[in-house]
Amino acid sequence: MMKGGDILSNRVEAGEDGDVVPGSLDLPNAVDVIEDMSHDVKRAFFEDKQSTLRDLAQTTAAELLAEQQRQLFAQPAEEEQEEEELMEAAALPNVSEIGFYLEQAGVGLGREEMQRVFLALKQLVGSQALLRCRLWGKVLGTESSYIVAEAEYREGEEEEEKSFEEVTEEEEREEETQENERDQLPQSAYKPPPAVPKEDLGTGTNKFVYYVCKEPGLPWVKLPAVSPEQITAARQIRKFFTGRLDTPVVSYPPFPGNEAQYLRAQIARISAGTQVSPQGFFQAGKEEGDEEDETTRDSFEGIPAAKMAESLSTWVHHVQHILQQGRCTWVNLAVKTGEDSEEGEAEEKEELDEPEPEVGPPLKFENIYVGWGLKYAGEGYSPALPPLPQKDYPSGPEITEAFDPSLEQELVMKEALEEQQSAIEEMEDIDDEDDEEDDD
Amino acid sequence: MDSNSLYYSLELVSGTGSTLSVEQRAALQTSLVMLKKNYKFHRVLFWGKILGLNSDYFIAQGRGEDEMQDKKNLYSLNCMDWSLLPPATDSMIQDVSKAAKSRFIGDPSYVYEYPEKKPEQEEDAVESEAAIKVIEESRLAVTVHLIEEEASVVPRGAFVKSPLGVVQINRSFGGLSQSEARKLDSFFHFSKAKNPEKSILEIGDLNQAIDFLDVLSDDIPKGETPEEFGLLRTVTRHHLLWLGLTFYHVPMTPQHGYIYIGDGAKNLDLPFLL
Numbered sequence: 001m002m003k004g005g006d007i008l009s010n011r012v013e014a015g016e017d018g019d020v021v022p023g024s025l026d027l028p029n030a031v032d033v034i035e036d037m038s039h040d041v042k043r044a045f046f047e048d049k050q051s052t053l054r055d056l057a058q059t060t061a062a063e064l065l066a067e068q069q070r071q072l073f074a075q076p077a078e079e080e081q082e083e084e085e086l087m088e089a090a091a092l093p094n095v096s097e098i099g100f101y102l103e104q105a106g107v108g109l110g111r112e113e114m115q116r117v118f119l120a121l122k123q124l125v126g127s128q129a130l131l132r133c134r135l136w137g138k139v140l141g142t143e144s145s146y147i148v149a150e151a152e153y154r155e156g157e158e159e160e161e162k163s164f165e166e167v168t169e170e171e172e173r174e175e176e177t178q179e180n181e182r183d184q185l186p187q188s189a190y191k192p193p194p195a196v197p198k199e200d201l202g203t204g205t206n207k208f209v210y211y212v213c214k215e216p217g218l219p220w221v222k223l224p225a226v227s228p229e230q231i232t233a234a235r236q237i238r239k240f241f242t243g244r245l246d247t248p249v250v251s252y253p254p255f256p257g258n259e260a261q262y263l264r265a266q267i268a269r270i271s272a273g274t275q276v277s278p279q280g281f282f283q284a285g286k287e288e289g290d291e292e293d294e295t296t297r298d299s300f301e302g303i304p305a306a307k308m309a310e311s312l313s314t315w316v317h318h319v320q321h322i323l324q325q326g327r328c329t330w331v332n333l334a335v336k337t338g339e340d341s342e343e344g345e346a347e348e349k350e351e352l353d354e355p356e357p358e359v360g361p362p363l364k365f366e367n368i369y370v371g372w373g374l375k376y377a378g379e380g381y382s383p384a385l386p387p388l389p390q391k392d393y394p395s396g397p398e399i400t401e402a403f404d405p406s407l408e409q410e411l412v413m414k415e416a417l418e419e420q421q422s423a424i425e426e427m428e429d430i431d432d433e434d435d436e437e438d439d440d
Numbered sequence: 441m442d443s444n445s446l447y448y449s450l451e452l453v454s455g456t457g458s459t460l461s462v463e464q465r466a467a468l469q470t471s472l473v474m475l476k477k478n479y480k481f482h483r484v485l486f487w488g489k490i491l492g493l494n495s496d497y498f499i500a501q502g503r504g505e506d507e508m509q510d511k512k513n514l515y516s517l518n519c520m521d522w523s524l525l526p527p528a529t530d531s532m533i534q535d536v537s538k539a540a541k542s543r544f545i546g547d548p549s550y551v552y553e554y555p556e557k558k559p560e561q562e563e564d565a566v567e568s569e570a571a572i573k574v575i576e577e578s579r580l581a582v583t584v585h586l587i588e589e590e591a592s593v594v595p596r597g598a599f600v601k602s603p604l605g606v607v608q609i610n611r612s613f614g615g616l617s618q619s620e621a622r623k624l625d626s627f628f629h630f631s632k633a634k635n636p637e638k639s640i641l642e643i644g645d646l647n648q649a650i651d652f653l654d655v656l657s658d659d660i661p662k663g664e665t666p667e668e669f670g671l672l673r674t675v676t677r678h679h680l681l682w683l684g685l686t687f688y689h690v691p692m693t694p695q696h697g698y699i700y701i702g703d704g705a706k707n708l709d710l711p712f713l714l
Binding site: 029032033036037040103104105106107108109110111112140142240 | 450451458459460461462463464600602608610611612614678680
């Protein structure tokens with residue numbers, strides 16, 4: 001067959017079929033088509049003879065996913081439906097409307113995908129009984145992506161977090177006592193600088209809790225609260241996400257934690273840097289010291305859409321900026337009283353997609369992030385260099401190495417010493433004689 | 441992606457988060473058809489969108505007889521009025537890479553300036569400041585050209601090289617099978633082959649008409665383009681060097697294509713990111 005094909009193509013080269021086959025129009029080259037067709041026919045013949053083997057039912061990845069996503073579409077029983085409707089009205093915003101507006105602005109994940117994501121959000125609200133839930137966006141990774149949902153804490157949630165932390169502390173203490181019983185190695189006197197304390201749940205960077213999932217329909221995983229040192233480390237490194245939450249983040253300076261913590265830190269930075277709302281939509285809470293509480297103003301009159309699209313001054317950040325320290329409210333580590341300070345560094349724009357969606361009726365606006373989770377760095381990223389190695393000990397004559405004196409040098413030294421000795425003795429003798437003479 | 445299949449293929453590539461609004465899609469459908477007639481292209485593709493600060497550029501590509509050589513790029517700001525982009529020459533590429541480093545502004549006549557100072561030579565210190573000026577239109581042309589060169593992906597067998605050297609669509613391409621679609625070496629770069637030297641053993645396995653392009657698996661760094669399986673059993677791949685390029689292929693069908701929606705910046709930090 002191969003030879004036949006070669007002969008045919010040789011003929012074409014020689015131009016014998018040149019008149020018949022006009023390659024410049026849309027008609028295909030008939031000879032090549034026939035070749036391919038005969039190839040396929042012969043392959044089909046070969047397959048039929050293999051019928052003695054039975055096909056194993058192999059579930060592909062797509063089929064598994066379809067099974068799990070089927071549950072998204074399940075309708076609950078009628079009795080529960082009424083309660084659920086009430087709950088949903090409070091918890092989820094009108095999801096199809098948001099999807100529609102985002103699509104008008106050119107942002108989105110495709111209609112079916114958005115629909116599935118919203119159904120998954122509904123499932124999350126139902127299973128975790130959250131107060132409020134919102135689609136935060138999607139973070140792309142090298143192997144798979146994360147769909148991120150932002151939710152508000154209920155009061156019971158905080159207690160669970162604290163108990164988890166207490167358990168880990170107890171485990172650490174047990175380990176330490178065990179080590180004390182064994183022989184102790186010399187302890188270094190190095191004490192790391194005191195860690196900046198985490199912000200409380202419900203405030204600052206930890207105002208919301210985030211859940212992620214890989215595909216709508218797969219179970220949601222809760223991300224841990226973020227700590228300031230994670231944020232400062234995340235500011236210095238630049239890494240892709242892989243799509244698995246337990247991947248270690250290998251970088252310099254070393255990041256404390258796995259991909260789950262890195263993701264949470266990036267989410268916090270992105271929210272602080274890019275979430276905006278129309279001016280006047282939120283107002284600060286009236287109680288003193290509660291600057292983080294924002295409630296929607298009921299008497300908000302919408303700013304016309306044309307005005308909002310023209311100038312940037314009608315949009316304001318409504319999430320607190322993250323300070324250098326890694327928190328939203330400054331903690332003075334030297335002194336124990338807390339102070340509020342302002343002024344952080346100006347942050348540049350995010351690398352991808354922080355759209356300003358078009359505003360329809362006045363109260364509709366939405367923030368969504370879809371991207372790779374990296375910050376826009378103008379010229380290029382160069383990682384921090386490791387610090388210079390510390391010097392061991394200041395060099396001085398006591399520890400500088402020198403050759404041992406050779407035999408001749410030692411003899412010379414000895415003679416010189418002996419001469420000195422004899423000179424000194426002579427001097428003493430002369431002194432003694434002088435003394436004796438004086439006495440007389 | 442092909443203008444004929446614009447409707448449904450856009451759904452497949454929306455993983456990166458950017459789609460087109462219905463208005464834009466409708467406008468594209470009409471204007472691309474007119475473009476095909478006016479310029480006498482064989483095929484018109486919607487190549488993608490380059491996002492700028494003030495406005496975005498829509499890029500279309502027309503293909504002539506030879507799919508690889510006869511390519512013309514056009515840009516538009518409103519999906520209706522298209523202007524031809526100049527072909528990218530080497531000197532243009534050099535100028536642009538020096539002068540234009542920030543984001544696209546959105547105005548094709550915007551001028552980027554880069555003052556170039558020559559170092560002082562011996563005692564005759566002559567500092568000549570020759571400013572390199574680049575307009576955004578040429579920057580656009582260069583960016584599109586580079587992305588095409590480095591990042592365009594096609595499945596194996598989709599294009600054939602006729603003995604005359606003309607690259608054409610393979611009308612008997614039935615699509616890759618599921619298992620083939622998972623392997624990296626069933627996908628090629630759609631640009632002039634840069635690794636023509638292969639051992640005779642490898643050439644024996646290849647079919648000269650089909651395998652005339654560079655295989656993706658020869659790329660360094662490996663794993664440059666990750667996969668994603670949607671429910672439709674499509675294979676989509678995102679490009680990591682040019683963030684925003686997505687390639688899709690539905691196995692067992694001849695549907696395939698790629699689209700770039702992004703800010704036109706090459707991701708030079710890739711070695712740090714992996």
